[in-house]
Amino acid sequence: DIQMTQSPPSLSASLGDKVTITCQASQNINKYIAWYQQKPGKAPRQLIRYTSTLVSGTPSRFSGSGSGRDYSFSISNVESEDIASYYCLQYDNLRTFGGGTKLELK
Amino acid sequence: QVQLQQSGAELVKPGSSVKISCKASGYTFTSYDMHWIKQQPGNGLEWIGWIYPGNGNTKYNQKFNGKATLTADKSSSTAYMQLSSLTSEDSAVYFCARGVLDYWGQGVMVTVSS
Numbered sequence: 001d002i003q004m005t006q007s008p009p010s011l012s013a014s015l016g017d018k019v020t021i022t023c024q025a026s027q028n029i030n031k032y033i034a035w036y037q038q039k040p041g042k043a044p045r046q047l048i049r050y051t052s053t054l055v056s057g058t059p060s061r062f063s064g065s066g067s068g069r070d071y072s073f074s075i076s077n078v079e080s081e082d083i084a085s086y087y088c089l090q091y092d093n094l095r096t097f098g099g100g101t102k103l104e105l106k
Numbered sequence: 107q108v109q110l111q112q113s114g115a116e117l118v119k120p121g122s123s124v125k126i127s128c129k130a131s132g133y134t135f136t137s138y139d140m141h142w143i144k145q146q147p148g149n150g151l152e153w154i155g156w157i158y159p160g161n162g163n164t165k166y167n168q169k170f171n172g173k174a175t176l177t178a179d180k181s182s183s184t185a186y187m188q189l190s191s192l193t194s195e196d197s198a199v200y201f202c203a204r205g206v207l208d209y210w211g212q213g214v215m216v217t218v219s220s
Contacts, residue, residue: 001168034206036151043201043210044151055208087151091206094165095141095153 002026002090006098012106013078020074021101023088028068032092035064035073039084048073080105108132110202110211117217118192125188126214128202135183136160138205142176142187145213146198154200157185192218 003026013019023033031051036044046055048064051071061076075082083105088098113127128140142154155166159178166174173196175188189196197218202211 036207038151043203043213044207045210046206046208049206049208089151089207094167095156095207097143097151097153100150 002029002093002096004088004090004096004098006088006101008101009099010102010104012104014106015078015080017078017106018074018076019078019103020072021086021088023066023071023073023090023098025069025071025090025092029090029092031067032090033064033066033071034089034091035062036087036089037082037084038087044087075103078103108204108209110204110209112200112202112211112214115215115217117219119220120193120218122192123188123190124192124216125186126200126216128185128187128211130183130185130204133204135178136180140176140178140185141203141205141207142174142185143201143203143207144198145201146195154187159183159185189216192216194218 005024035048038044047058047062052064064073086101090096109131111129116124118124136159139156139158141156144152153167154170154174157164157176157178164176178185199213199215201213
């Protein structure tokens with residue numbers, strides 16, 4: 001099974017900052033990675049699929065990149081509504097989530 | 107629009123089983139995998155498995171073999187997950203999600219308690 005190592009587990013940012021989260025797969029996942037935002041009590045919301053394709057409705061301050069085993073997700077100009085937990089998901093072979101990153105305000 | 111409507115919260119006793127549902131609408135039910143995901147309180151997301159309603163094929167995370175059983179009813183566009191031999195470790199929110207996990211149900215809270 002493919003393992004996904006996500007870091008950092010938590011992140012503290014000020015409004016307007018740029019933040020980056022990374023996920024490393026245990027093997028090549030051929031860019032089949034998606035990124036999710038989850039707020040308390042809600043289902044996760046897909047923001048990005050296939051490494052860098054923004055899902056309809058995702059603000060342009062969100063971005064993704066990577067290839068092979070290594071991927072990153074960034075939020076430029078963090079806004080208050082971005083305070084949430086974020087997860088990566090590989091879907092190259094079955095499905096595996098990263099451990100999550102909790103984004104908090106500094 | 108695509109919607110996944112899950113059944114209500116469950117309070118169940120240790121050792122028992124529970125079956126939760128996920129009713130799909132707004133797309134062709136038999137054309138997409140349906141996945142199930144577990145989230146324990148304060149924890150991350152864990153993929154349980156999927157079913158392809160078109161032919162009933164299933165695939166499970168090895169961790170959930172024997173714990174979860176996935177089925178689907180094409181006539182009602184509803185996917186089901188049965189959890190058996192419940193313990194406190196099964197207390198969690200369970201989500202269904204379509205295909206590349208683009209659409210999600212609202213989640214079902216299952217509480218295992220005597």
